[in-house]
Amino acid sequence: MGGSVDSATTPVLEVRGLVKEFPGVKALVGVDFDVRAGEVHCLLGPNGAGKSTLIKCVSGVVEPTGGEIYLGGELLPVGDPAASLERGVATIYQELDLVDDLTVAQSVFLAHEPRRGPLLDLDRMSKETTALLARLGHAGIPPRAKISSLRPAAQQVVSIARALSRDVRLLIMDEPSAILDEGEIETLFNVVRRLTADGVAVIYITHRLDEIRRIGDRVTVLTDGRTAATGLAASTPTNELVELMVGRAVEQLYPERPVGRGEVVLEVRRLRRLPEVRSVSLELRAGEVVGLGGLVGAGRTELLRLIYGLDEADEGEVYVDGTQLPPNRPDRAIAAGLGFAPEDRKSQGLLLDWSLTKNVSLADLGRFQRGLLNVRAERTAALEQLRALKTVPDDPDRRVGDLSGGNQQKVVLARWLLRHCRVLLLDEPTRGVDVPTKAELYRVITALAEEGLAVLVVSSELEELIGVCTRILVMREGELVFEIEGSKATEHELLRYAVAPTESEDFIEEVG
Amino acid sequence: MSLRRLLIAVAAAALLALGAAACSDDDDEGGGDGGANAAETTSQESGSPASGGDGGPVTIVASVPPTDHGWLGAISKNAEEAAEQFDDVDFRLLEAADSDSQAQQIEQVISDKPDALVVLPQDGEALTPVAQKAENAGIPVINVDRLFSAPDAATATILGDNYQIGVSAADYIGEELGCQGKVVEIQGLAGISVTEERSKGFTDELKKVCPDGGIEIVAKQPGDFNPDTGLKVMENILQAQDQIDAVYTHDDDMAQGVVQAIRNAGREDEMFLTGVGGSQDAMAQIKEGGLYRATFLYNPSMAASAVNMARLVALGEGFSELVPPEVPRQVIVPAATVTQENVEDYEEYAFN
């Protein structure tokens, strides 16, 4: 999997007894960790475990309170980003820190541009950028292209190229696959493999256990600021890893798949909105969890939005319990029993400044209003739903923006539960959520299905779809191309249908 | 790539310049009728007054500040009515929102080459440069009411004397109070010459007429020439002052608000009030007697005079009473003190 791992030599990075205390919070309480040259070392742990703080200490953004960091055997001056940069530490963040209007070459050489006298040596910049990109297998990205014209996957490659331009020895990647789809992830892994073949050490933070198996050499699990286990082989079984993270035995990540009953609750007929959705028909039964798989850009989110009425369809109808929904009316969809949890829960699902109560009650305020709003009843009802979903913290007066991703997702679900909806449309519900919370969300979803809800879930994690869904539909370029029972599906087969046969490897299309 | 962009930019700039030059030579902004243009072209040379004598109409453009006020409204009306009296005058009135817009408007008008320009500047100093420009372009300017700050900015000037108004007010109030008492001054819009002169005239004259300092100005606040501001400001002053003997306001319209405040407080017997401008409301109240005792005015009819003067200048003629006939460089319209005794004489000039 990795490159040439040499256990005899000094590790590229060694962290001993690292401690970091913020006022009131102990983020790290003694972390031991090491990374070897040419290795892909995965860092795993629930949100709040300290992964972010750890890598910030290594990159110099944060100054640790105690402990030592050694790079290539030398003690690293802490709290000094320039020092870490000089010694070859580079970080690729989830929200790529690239500027839209700069070109690829400008971004790669930002802050250390080659000069000829007082002026920039544009020619050299261009040539060297292409050389760096070639090392990553992406010589095709034009150095003069603007960042905004590249797809996220290509932008990520540019970020990595920038790290390379500074002779990186240790590359830290923070959940890089979050913005990519299956095809792009594999390409990313190829890039990583090239780097490790050159001897670069990589720290790879992820929540996706399957990725650890595919690309990692060793794994370190962090919980509550300590190292729960370090140096494990990447082939360690999932259950063990989850147990280490959660601190107790977890039966399994995926609960039993719901079976689904007879009656059709949601029927979609020839729904179309060019160019994203090209005539889709499907049925959803009560008690089912139906997964919608496919690549980014296949039209899955657009389909959900059409069903819910956020966008106007060119053609087609949606029926709930046999009655047709008026098009383009989310309020009527809600009244008929639909609920929608959008892909970007922060910017579209929730009002971050508001309390939990107000977010939960927003779709169903009529219930609490007899003339005036009965705020006490509202709060009680919200609390009930939040508790049922085991939201942490469940204080209905907290500001929802303060909660973790997984718990925010629970607030969104609570809103629809309050409304007793019949059909739930979920778009990437576990994105950015840590593993223990994912397990909880799976439980919740299947429990809801067992109570009679019908759920349509869009997800880019094939393993997740297989684990949870009654049925899986695959969408490709606006159409449904495959359907299979969850129990019979394999990742390979799903991927095969998701990728169009004529699609090229080159994902650097201009964004239209 | 960047060379191409540079060329495009240069071409665009050239096009813009060409377009601007073409547009500024353009005629009609829709004001006068087509016949006007024929006459305009003959009135080119600087120094010699223009054209109309060859049979075409005399084009006069008037530029005034925003007519948000009765007195200014009367000015506009008077100017228009005066122009209508003549068959040979093509008249256009332009209102501007503020000094800058007025300057811009006049600049545009200059390129139309009217035969004469009548200007009541929002602020004399600010509009002096553009008036000079007009004069240099051969367009005679008649300056109304608010004085430009340079003598070569206008061919003739007609104004009321704001300073004199202040002086007359001080004389009146000083006499009525016997040089003993507390006075409140409600000014106009702070910062413009009209206000400052009316205020200065008042304070200077008070010192002369009542040198012992028996008259105390207990409050001096701007009312913005606006009745609701006058109302609010007077309400507060009434709160702060137990005893007020007289109120000197800079404007009749604004004074209505001040009067209302005094009435609402039930203190109209305690003091009397003077205004400026000569509005019908003011005249009516002065006639009735009581709170409103006097107003000082210079007649908005001076606008009509200005238009007449403009026409004469454009035709190369002058006041027939003067030997030889010419248009005098400065005409000062006197400020009249209007009280209950003589209000009937002035009623016909009241603007309403």
Add this chain to the structure above:
Amino acid sequence: MTAGESGAPAAAIEGAGAQRRLGGFALQEYALVIVVVLLFVAGAILKPDSFPTWDNVRNMLTQASVVGVLAMGMTFVIATSGIDLSVGSVLAAAGMFGGILVDPEGSTLLFIVGAVGFATLLGTVNATAISYGRVVPFIATLAMFSIARGIALLLNDKLPVSLLDLNGGSFGDPAAFSLLWFGTGRILGIPISVYVFLGITIGAWILLNRTRYGRFVVAVGGNRQAAKIAGVPVRRTIFSVYMLMGVLVGVAAVLLCARLGSASPVSGNLYELDAIGAVVIGGTSLAGGRASIVGTFLGVLTFALIFSLMTQLDLSTEVQQVTKGAIVLGAVLLQRPEARL
């Protein structure tokens, strides 16, 4: 367990609610209360005979009532992340419209219906342009700012309309329900316009904080996408706040004309800035999503106190402007960083 909605300052602010935030928002509103108290104390010290009297308090509240009514409506508009720059001009136009309806003869009722009706009409024009025409609020209301002022000047050929005939009784003692009575009449020693202002303030608070509509308004401003997904009728809500603003502008016009005894085409000049200023220093965010009626009320009081104090002290215009700016800046700085939009 938590303060919930029981703490008055927390309850007054739509969009807060967390115990952790309780301290912060409370500080912001307390900050304004402190400013108000300080101003009053300053006035009491500097003008002990005239400032701290019932008469003066009545006076200030009366003066505050016109802008106050406007500010209440403006709070709703700004909460949807919109703005209304036309309120001063519409106020003048509404007054003038009512005025020509009753000139030379008419009743107080006709005047009120005319003024409020016309203002509502203009507000509806704004609402339509913004919610259905998709014109940006700044631009749409800027256009109305001009148009309404033009209408005000045109209706009576740039002249004011006297409304003194709509009075019965005498000046110190206007007949009940005559127009002047709305301006200067009193019940139990408190002027009618103050009752109107306070009544509208309470009504606004209830509407914003205790009805579904109020939630919708703040949701639309806070996150339009999320509101739409949650089923909030976004377009209707936006339409309604500008129409509501129109109604309140009409009411404010009646109050002003009642005190002036006439309808003036040049009144209401720049009132929109006073209204917006009061709303903003009160803590309502210009970006939308967070609004406070109590804050707006305190903001209005702050400006009224400043004006009254400075006029009574007979400060020159220049000093007044600098002082007012400094006080506003101080009030804003005392608030939490997030509130300083």
